[in-house]
Amino acid sequence: MKFFKWVLRVLPALYMAAIWIQSSFSSDHFVRLPEEGLDNTIKESLHLVEFAILYVLLVLAFLSWRAGLGARLNVACAVFAALYGISDEIHQSFNPARSASLFDIFKDFVGISVCFYFVHGALFKGKFAGLRRMLGLVGA
Template identity: 50%
Template structure:
């Protein structure tokens, strides 16, 4: 059952790849173009943060969440963001920009910060009390 947790980030990566294979307005296009753009651009911050959190969940569920593995999978999530941007550069009506990659990395960094702040800091405090 614990190994099942690894299917979550892998399935999510497949979903990201599939959705980025379509034009940006393929599934949802809001009537207000500026609002549509703002929402879709801000999703970069969330999308890859979620990917890292799914990796962290899989690591935690399998007893493998350490500072080292957390950092490793944060880097993997960032690299997948870069790969996704390269992929989008070949998709008609999609774009790949450095600012999108920066937003992907910021999303991962924020999620990584919270995992490290709330998991490892509390874990260290508990260990010190014992």
């Protein structure tokens, strides 16, 4: 169980590094679907989940520590994920093969907000019992 907790603690940093590296290449560097419209739609919709995943990984990392995750730290995780999303857009703006936009940042915020709603509700509002049990397993 100790190994699992350490993996949870390292995952956010590894994921952030993966985002940074991926943002350094053109959007077609790793995957390009034959249908251009579908390719663009899928890649644009990934903004809804990319930084939401970072937020969830941060939450899991803090839940793995004895001190756990308080309401303020939960908000800090969401804010950090959002700021990292902004920094990713700034990073992309310096890459001629990429684009940056406020709409991408908005999509990042929407994804983070949806996950925040469920995590905050489960941990601090007594909602979503299944999610609360699952998140409780991390701290056990």
